[in-house]
Amino acid sequence: MDISQMQERIARFADERDWDQFHTPRNLLLALMGELGELAELLQWKTDEQVREALQESAGRQAIEEEVADVAIYLLRLAQVMDIDIPTAVETKTALNENKYPADRVRGSAKKYDEY
Amino acid sequence: MDISQMQERIARFADERDWDQFHTPRNLLLALMGELGELAELLQWKTDEQVREALQESAGRQAIEEEVADVAIYLLRLAQVMDIDIPTAVETKTALNENKYPADRVRGSAKKYDEY
Amino acid sequence: MDISQMQERIARFADERDWDQFHTPRNLLLALMGELGELAELLQWKTDEQVREALQESAGRQAIEEEVADVAIYLLRLAQVMDIDIPTAVETKTALNENKYPADRVRGSAKKYDEY
Amino acid sequence: MDISQMQERIARFADERDWDQFHTPRNLLLALMGELGELAELLQWKTDEQVREALQESAGRQAIEEEVADVAIYLLRLAQVMDIDIPTAVETKTALNENKYPADRVRGSAKKYDEY
Numbered sequence: 001m002d003i004s005q006m007q008e009r010i011a012r013f014a015d016e017r018d019w020d021q022f023h024t025p026r027n028l029l030l031a032l033m034g035e036l037g038e039l040a041e042l043l044q045w046k047t048d049e050q051v052r053e054a055l056q057e058s059a060g061r062q063a064i065e066e067e068v069a070d071v072a073i074y075l076l077r078l079a080q081v082m083d084i085d086i087p088t089a090v091e092t093k094t095a096l097n098e099n100k101y102p103a104d105r106v107r108g109s110a111k112k113y114d115e116y
Numbered sequence: 117m118d119i120s121q122m123q124e125r126i127a128r129f130a131d132e133r134d135w136d137q138f139h140t141p142r143n144l145l146l147a148l149m150g151e152l153g154e155l156a157e158l159l160q161w162k163t164d165e166q167v168r169e170a171l172q173e174s175a176g177r178q179a180i181e182e183e184v185a186d187v188a189i190y191l192l193r194l195a196q197v198m199d200i201d202i203p204t205a206v207e208t209k210t211a212l213n214e215n216k217y218p219a220d221r222v223r224g225s226a227k228k229y230d231e232y
Numbered sequence: 233m234d235i236s237q238m239q240e241r242i243a244r245f246a247d248e249r250d251w252d253q254f255h256t257p258r259n260l261l262l263a264l265m266g267e268l269g270e271l272a273e274l275l276q277w278k279t280d281e282q283v284r285e286a287l288q289e290s291a292g293r294q295a296i297e298e299e300v301a302d303v304a305i306y307l308l309r310l311a312q313v314m315d316i317d318i319p320t321a322v323e324t325k326t327a328l329n330e331n332k333y334p335a336d337r338v339r340g341s342a343k344k345y346d347e348y
Numbered sequence: 349m350d351i352s353q354m355q356e357r358i359a360r361f362a363d364e365r366d367w368d369q370f371h372t373p374r375n376l377l378l379a380l381m382g383e384l385g386e387l388a389e390l391l392q393w394k395t396d397e398q399v400r401e402a403l404q405e406s407a408g409r410q411a412i413e414e415e416v417a418d419v420a421i422y423l424l425r426l427a428q429v430m431d432i433d434i435p436t437a438v439e440t441k442t443a444l445n446e447n448k449y450p451a452d453r454v455r456g457s458a459k460k461y462d463e464y
Contacts, residue, residue, distance in 0.1 A: 001203040002118045009210055017217060018224040022277045024164050026374070029156060030276035032187075033381055036145075036152060037269015043142055044262035045254045051141050055198055065200050069209035071148075071191060072202050079188075082171055084181050086188050087117040093185035094125055101133060108134040138393045142258070146392035149265055153385015160378035161370045233435040234350045241442055249449060250456040256396050261388060264419075268384060272377060280372050287430055297432050301441035303380075303423060304434050307416075314403055316413050318420050319349040325417035326357055333365060340366040 003087065007080045010073055028078040035070035042067060119203065123196045126189055144194040151186035158183060235319065239312045242305055260310040267302035274299060351435065355428045358421055376426040383418035390415060 001009070014020050042064055043051055054060030079086050117125070130136050158180055159167055170176030195202050233241070246252050274296055275283055286292030311318050349357070362368050390412055391399055402408030427434050 001207065006203060006206050009207070013210055013214065016219040017222050025167050026159055026162075026164060026378070027276055029152075029159060029378070030272040030374070033152060033156075034269045034273040034276060036149060037266045037272065040145060040149075040262040040269065041266040043145060044259055044266060046142075048140050048142060064198065065205045066209055066212075068191075068195055068198070068200050068202070069205035072195075072206050073209065075184075075187060075191060076206070079184055082180065082184070084184050086184070087122060089181045089185035090122050090188050090192070091117065091125070093182055093189065094129055096182075098129065103132040106133050142262070143392055146258070146261070146388040150385045150389040150392060153382045153388065156378040156385065157382040160375055160382060233439065238435060238438050241439070245442055245446065248451040249454050257399050258391055258394075258396060261384075261391060265384060265388070268377075268381060272381070275374055275377060278374075280374060283373050296430065297437045298441055298444075300423075300427055300430070300432050300434070301437035304427075304438050305441065307419060307423060308438070311416055311420075314412065314416070316416050318416070319354060321413045321417035322354050322420050322424070323349065323357070325414055325421065326361055328414075330361065335364040338365050 003076065006072075007076050010077050011080060014077070023077060023081050025078060025082055028074055028081065032071060032074040032078060035067060035074055039064070039067035039071060119192065122188075123192050126193050127196065130193070139193060139197055141194060141198055144190055144197065148187060148190040148194060151183060151190055155180070155183035155187060235308065238304075239308050242309050243312060246309070255309060255313050257310060257314055260306055260313065264303060264306040264310060267299060267306055271296070271299035271303060351424065354420075355424050358425050359428060362425070371425060371429055373426060373430055376422055376429065380419060380422040380426060383415060383422055387412070387415035387419060 011020075014023060042054075046054065055064060076086070079089075127136075130139060158170075162170065171180060192202070195205075243252075246255060274286075278286065287296060308318070311321075359368075362371060390402075394402065403412060424434070427437075
């Protein structure tokens with residue numbers, strides 16, 4: 001599925017339940033935050049190594065994938081109700097970032113990465 | 117661009133700057149939170165009507181689109197480094213939600229929506 | 233209880249469980265984000281009027297108070313492990329804000345509030 | 349300053365600017381999220397060791413203290429407008445947590461900490 005197909009799927013899900021009425025930008029932003037919080041709960045006490053291990057176990061991976069999906073669902077829906085085309089927005093922003101952070105000036109060190 | 121093309125674009129951007137080393141799941145989750153916070157700052161004092169107006173003005177729309185793009189960029193990158201296929205995860209989760217919230221039981225009222 | 237008494241209480245709770253080892257600033261920040269997400273889930277589909285009603289019902293109020301408490305607990309703990317005195321930090325920042333937003337220039341309209 | 353004194357200070361700041369009208373629970377929650385995002389931006393690419401170093405430098409510490417203060421300010425204000433007494437809520441929730449996580453059952457390992 002591409003992005004617009006996922007958005008159609010999510011819109012149909014909401015429409016069949018008459019939940020469109022709740023999907024204002026501010027409500028969806030709070031919902032997105034709720035889902036990001038659930039993802040944080042899965043990673044909050046783990047080291048990077050433990051995150052890697054969790055992703056290699058079936059139950060650990062599934063739990064993380066579900067939360068990433070929930071974050072994605074609300075982001076796709078938020079973009080849809082605000083009539084924002086995600087690929088165009090990402091392309092435009094990445095081009096801006098390429099100008100803002102020239103590769104030869106910012107390459108490599110955490111320090112530089114941090115300051116820019 | 118589809119999702120994997122956007123992810124390739126973002127990966128190349130990081131790679132050219134030798135920033136892959138910073139893109140651990142936990143770091144990217146904090147970065148995603150930072151960008152979601154910037155989006156929140158744009159909507160925090162606005163009514164739903166004022167959000168709609170902001171999206172109709174060129175400067176307002178551009179500011180919101182940039183923050184939505186930043187959230188999308190870090191989500192795409194996070195999924196990539198955790199080797200999660202977003203369309204599959206979204207499809208799986210939406211199917212789960214369809215079972216969890218049968219349309220004929222939850223249709224319509226905010227109250228029902230809330231309790232489920 | 234004042235702030236340092238609450239912090240002692242929370243520190244003792246963590247100490248008795250040997251959980252201090254997990255209470256790094258980054259971990260606590262993710263935990264704070266998780267709790268803020270839970271609070272968001274309670275308010276995400278509600279109008280301002282419905283939030284007011286929820287706060288007047290015993291179960292609604294209790295649920296919200298528990299999430300506010302969780303956010304407060306992790307913020308108090310985060311400040312403690314970073315050796316930040318919250319009253320001093322709040323006083324310093326409020327004084328900065330008073331200079332940044334002179335009352336006679338920013339008074340009243342949402343528009344002005346937004347721009348500053 | 350104790351909590352109610354900080355809240356009075358923050359309320360006076362808002363009142364002098366006629367900003368009370370914007371301080372609904374949902375708006376303040378979005379503002380809290382914005383400030384938590386700014387704190388995340390300061391820690392997102394740092395290791396635990398680099399966070400420690402940042403807290404030992406004057407500029408690094410000041411930046412972090414300001415963001416912690418902003419998070420605290422909005423949390424104090426949010427509790428105030430919802431008429432929630434933070435010390436009571438924290439005490440109640442900590443007592444609940446003590447029952448939920450008996451020290452002798454959950455002591456020590458990250459694994460146990462995680463599962464509870």
